[in-house]
Amino acid sequence: MAFKKYLRTKDDLVVDMTPMLDIVFILLIFFIITSAFVDTSGFDYNKSRQSLFSKEKSSVISISVSKAGLVRMKGRLIDIQSVTANTQSMLADMPGASVVIEAERETLHGVVIQVLDNVKMAGVSRVSISESME
Template sequence: MKFRRQRRDDLAINLTPLIDVVFLLLIFFMVSTSFTTQTQLSVNLPEAKGEKGVSPARLKLTIDAAGSFALNGTPIPGSPQGLRTALTTTAGDSRATPLTIAADGEAAHRYVVRALDVASQLGFQQLTIAAQTPTLASPEAQ
């Protein structure tokens, strides 16, 4: 007696549903991702070594360790509105005047960021952060 062999289908993985799922996951992650825009502020950082530059018309914003602000030696309020008012009255309409921010090493970072943010919003183009020449005896210089 001769038996007929049953026909076997070739085993294969159907890729269509897999591709559909991958595309759905891709679309889900693209839609659910939140993109944040970060603003950048161009700052000219001075070298730690070198000679002092001389500039006739310069604004100097000083921040001490307690967070007190002074513009050209005159105490000013530390709020953003106070900084904005003091900078606009001192600089006038000229935003090309160089602005140097000299912060104490113990001053909180938020005060420096606040000063940089206000200066950026007002449109100052030449910002400098003051640095001190390191001494050889200090452990931080090594």
């Protein structure tokens, strides 16, 4: 029995690329369509129009409280009871100003709360408390 040797020619080794191209185009269309539905993470905020066009710095009234309980406004030493009157006079010059109370780390909380109460009695709605770096 004689076996014939089958010789392949180079024309027999052709791979049809059409189905693979069809799948690639379908995947491409799928990713293009689904990428439009991806929601970017982040947060929304509304910046007021006044702050967008305002070239002036926002007005801030600074009040310093030392660990000994001494209160300073504009560099001058004042009494805790006069914080309300001084804040009201400064608000007359800078309407809508916010107040920053800077207290040293060792300051008693009761003193800071008294200053905070006096500032609130002056009619300030935006008050911040920070630690003094001095």
